[in-house]
Amino acid sequence: MGNFGYPLPSLMSENPQQFLDVDALLERSRPRAPGARLGRMAGVFLLVVLLSAFVSSRGGEAASVVDLISNLVMVGLVGGLILFSWRTTRRTRMESMALQAIDELLCLRRWPEAAGVLNTMLSRPVVLAQSRTQGLIFLSGLLARYHRFDDAIRVQDELIENGRLDPASEYSLKMSRTMAMLRQDHLVDADRSINELRNYAARAGRALGQGQTPYELSAGLAVLEVYRDVKTGHSAEAIELFNTTLPTIREQLGHRIADGYVLAARAYDLLGQTDSAQDYYTKATFLAPAAELHRRYPETEPLAGKYRAAEGPKEAA
Amino acid sequence: MISTQFAISKTERDLTLGTLLRWTLIVAAVLAVIVQPLFEEWQMVAVGVLVAIGVIWMVLGVGSLRRASSGATSLIAAGEFDLAEGRIADALGSFSLFRMTKLMCLHDLAVLRHAQNRWQESAILCRALLNLRPISQAGIDRSSRLILAESLLELNDLPGVHENLAALYNQRLSLRQALGLMGVQVDYLSRVGEWNQIFAGVATKTELAELLPSSQSARVQALMGLAAQKINRMDWRDWLRRRVELLADVHKLCADRPILWELWRS
Numbered sequence: 001m002g003n004f005g006y007p008l009p010s011l012m013s014e015n016p017q018q019f020l021d022v023d024a025l026l027e028r029s030r031p032r033a034p035g036a037r038l039g040r041m042a043g044v045f046l047l048v049v050l051l052s053a054f055v056s057s058r059g060g061e062a063a064s065v066v067d068l069i070s071n072l073v074m075v076g077l078v079g080g081l082i083l084f085s086w087r088t089t090r091r092t093r094m095e096s097m098a099l100q101a102i103d104e105l106l107c108l109r110r111w112p113e114a115a116g117v118l119n120t121m122l123s124r125p126v127v128l129a130q131s132r133t134q135g136l137i138f139l140s141g142l143l144a145r146y147h148r149f150d151d152a153i154r155v156q157d158e159l160i161e162n163g164r165l166d167p168a169s170e171y172s173l174k175m176s177r178t179m180a181m182l183r184q185d186h187l188v189d190a191d192r193s194i195n196e197l198r199n200y201a202a203r204a205g206r207a208l209g210q211g212q213t214p215y216e217l218s219a220g221l222a223v224l225e226v227y228r229d230v231k232t233g234h235s236a237e238a239i240e241l242f243n244t245t246l247p248t249i250r251e252q253l254g255h256r257i258a259d260g261y262v263l264a265a266r267a268y269d270l271l272g273q274t275d276s277a278q279d280y281y282t283k284a285t286f287l288a289p290a291a292e293l294h295r296r297y298p299e300t301e302p303l304a305g306k307y308r309a310a311e312g313p314k315e316a317a
Numbered sequence: 318m319i320s321t322q323f324a325i326s327k328t329e330r331d332l333t334l335g336t337l338l339r340w341t342l343i344v345a346a347v348l349a350v351i352v353q354p355l356f357e358e359w360q361m362v363a364v365g366v367l368v369a370i371g372v373i374w375m376v377l378g379v380g381s382l383r384r385a386s387s388g389a390t391s392l393i394a395a396g397e398f399d400l401a402e403g404r405i406a407d408a409l410g411s412f413s414l415f416r417m418t419k420l421m422c423l424h425d426l427a428v429l430r431h432a433q434n435r436w437q438e439s440a441i442l443c444r445a446l447l448n449l450r451p452i453s454q455a456g457i458d459r460s461s462r463l464i465l466a467e468s469l470l471e472l473n474d475l476p477g478v479h480e481n482l483a484a485l486y487n488q489r490l491s492l493r494q495a496l497g498l499m500g501v502q503v504d505y506l507s508r509v510g511e512w513n514q515i516f517a518g519v520a521t522k523t524e525l526a527e528l529l530p531s532s533q534s535a536r537v538q539a540l541m542g543l544a545a546q547k548i549n550r551m552d553w554r555d556w557l558r559r560r561v562e563l564l565a566d567v568h569k570l571c572a573d574r575p576i577l578w579e580l581w582r583s
Contacts, residue, residue, distance in 0.1 A: 104492040107528055168395075250564065254531035257563065286560050310559075313552040315520045 020119055020143060022151045026158055029122040029132050048073045088127060095121065095131045102138050111145055118142060133163045140176060149180040156180070171200060175220045182227055190228060197221050215245045219252035226263045230299060235267035242267075258287035259296065265307070266300045278307045285309035319406050319426060321438045325445045327409055328423045332449065335414055338377075346370045377414040389425040393432050401429050420449065424457050431464050440468040459488055466501050470508075478505050492528075499525055500533050507540045507576060515544035519553060535565035536574060543580045554580070 055066040098121050105114035118139055126132040136159050143152035156177040160170060174197060181190035201214030201221055208217075215222040222245040229238035242249075242264040250257050261284035268277035281303050284293055290309040294301045349366040389408075392401035408422045427442035443465035447458065466481035482505065485498055499522065506515045519541055526537040542557030558580055561567070571577045 100491060107492055168391075251531055254529075254534055254564065255527045261563075283563055286556070287563055310556075312556045313550075316523060316553075316556065 020115060020139065020146070020148075020151070022139075022143070022154055025119070025122040025139065026136075026155070028124060029126050029135065031127060031129050031132060032125045044073070045077055048077075092127045092131075095127055099131060099134050099138070102135070106138060106141065111142065114138070115142055115146075129164070133159060133165065136163070137169070137173065140173070144176065144180055144183075147183075149184045152180045153177055153184070171197070171218075172220075175218075175224060178224055179227070182224070182231060185231075187228070187232065194221070194224055194228060197224070215241070216248050219245065219249040222249055223253070223256075223260050223263070226260060226267075227297065230263050230267050230270075230297075233270065235270040238267040239264055239271075255287050258284045258293060261287070262293045262300050262303070263297060265303055266297075269303060269306065274306075277303070281307040282310045286312075319402065319409065321426075321430075321441050324409055324423060324426055324442065328419050328445075329449070331412060331419050332416060334412070335416060335419065339414060342370050342374060374414070377412075380411075380413075390428065393425070393429050396432075398429060398433060401425070405429065420446065420457055423449075424461060427461060427464055431468060434471075436468040436471040440465055440472065440474075443468065456491070456494070459485065459490060459494055463494055463497050463501070466505075467497070470501055470504055473508075475505065475508055496525060496529055500529060500537050503537050503540050504574075507543065507574075512544040512547040515541055516548055516550065516553075519545070523557070532565060532570075535561050535570055536577075538564070539570060539577050539580060540574070543577060546580060546583060 051066065055063055098117055102114050102117050102121075105111075105117065118135060122132070122135050122139065126135065136155050140152045140155040140159070143149070143155065156173055159165065159173055160177070163170075163173075165173065174193060178190050178193040178197065181187075181193060197218070198214045198221060201218045205212045205214060205217050215225075222241060226238045226242050229235070229241065242260050246257075246260070249260050253259075261280045265277045265280035265284060268274075268280060284290075290304055294304060346367060349363040349370075352363065389401045389404045392398075392404065405422060405426050408418075409426070413419050413422075423442060423446055427439050427446065430436075430439035430442060443461040446461045447465070462481050462485055466478050466485070469475075469477040469481065478501070482498070482502055485494075490498060503515055503522070506512075522541060523538065526534050526541075528534075529537060538557050539561045542554050542561065545551070545553035545557060561570070567581060571581065
């Protein structure tokens with residue numbers, strides 16, 4: 001896969017910590033005010049018109065020279081405008097291709113390459129505000145992947161405050177921010193955020209008028225609450241919520257249901273119900289590698305030493 | 318409910334009208350510039366014509382661009398089919414200066430009919446789109462071909478599916494399109510009994526299948542499990558079957574693809 005015109009710095013995969021400098025990227029990626037350059041051009045245009053009119057009104061040889069010069073300047077301005085539009089269109093297209101490439105790299109779990117393209121794209125003013133917003137959404141996900149949760153929260157806060165997101169994107173971003181808060185043990189903030197999300201989903205459910213609960217509308221919210229309950233030692237509540245919302249999580253999250261299974265396995269383990277813990281741990285590891293699940297939820301690491309993970313065919317490892 | 322034939326004929330008519338208007342405006346502008354130096358007294362008229370053309374172009378252009386993002390795609394993804402149909406009907410009824418806006422509108426209707434499982438209509442719309450050349454911009458041709466292949470598969474038109482899959486193989490696809498293609502291809506190969514081909518590269522295919530939406534992912538993995546059974550790779554069969562059981566309702570899955578009962582009856 002190409003880098004879509006964005007050079008990949010050679011050091012990025014070695015030290016992503018220094019590589020994705022959040023403050024610098026937030027600052028540098030701000031789009032330039034489009035009016036500045038056009039304003040300068042309009043100023044030159046006005047100056048040429050006024051000067052030409054003034055000299056022409058006085059007549060003489062100077063008038064014909066100024067006419068010629070003003071015609072040339074006009075042609076230059078029109079050429080400049082065409083060049084400016086062409087360059088802007090080209091950069092917009094390149095940014096759009098880069099965003100598609102980042103999306104695909106993230107899907108394919110090629111984190112360093114995604115970080116490289118993202119870092120380069122956000123290191124200079126982005127043409128369209130929407131492209132910057134999408135780039136920052138990807139950046140927050142990537143930072144969470146590198147366990148830089150405070151940085152991820154900073155990016156998410158910036159997006160929620162200034163990103164002009166549609167309701168669905170804002171909801172999804174708030175869920176990611178809550179997950180980052182849980183990972184950083186900001187439990188009070190996380191709890192408040194979960195309540196907000198639940199209220200929002202409940203309102204959406206009422207608006208739809210189909211009698212759906214917040215969890216039926218948002219499986220992600222259910223997984224967040226299960227994780228919070230496991231973290232705070234409310235194992236019985238975690239198990240009950242997971243088992244109740246299992247069909248919704250399966251339908252909406254697909255393979256990420258493994259997250260729910262491994263969290264429920266930990267909850268059973270904490271309650272000393274080892275048979276159920278083994279059953280759920282096996283189910284989780286059928287769908288996702290144990291190492292990946294423990295990376296996502298460090299609280300589940302003790303399960304690795306106590307229970308047997310599912311074994312797949314050799315080629316699948 | 319938008320009629321398929323009406324949508325196609327309206328789009329064709331609007332495309333012709335749009336092309337005619339675009340060329341009329343361009344020719345008028347060129348004529349105004351050429352004629353202006355020949356007739357001294359026409360100078361202001363020519364400037365007026367140019368300004369009028371500019372204003373007409375801008376007004377129609379901005380209106381067309383605004384209608385280009387009708388938001389029907391996100392409504393379809395959210396399952397809001399009635400709202401999406403309304404938006405598409407509005408866009409279809411309005412005039413657009415740009416070809417792309419009208420083609421996107423017809424494409425959105427094909428996506429909607431596909432999401433509603435109305436395969437026949439979806440296939441007719443995609444075929445009409447592919448005939449309205451050139452449509453290569455914004456990847457509409459690849460997307461339409463993929464939807465067409467999927468619709469034909471549901472209609473059991475296997476030669477049609479093969480023809481469209483072959484055409485897609487010659488094109489550069491995005492990841493999501495490539496995943497869609499893999500889903501259709503595995504399904505098609507199961508219909509023609511090419512189990513070895515389904516099983517080839519099974520590890521990579523399984524990883525890619527994880528990126529598909531839940532129900533499609535389950536179907537692809539179940540068909541690969543069946544292929545593993547057919548070629549006697551019971552380790553893969555057991556593993557894939559267990560994964561599918563965790564991902565989807567087996568009865569629903571088999572009701573959709575009865576051939577998959579073999580995987581659970583064995």
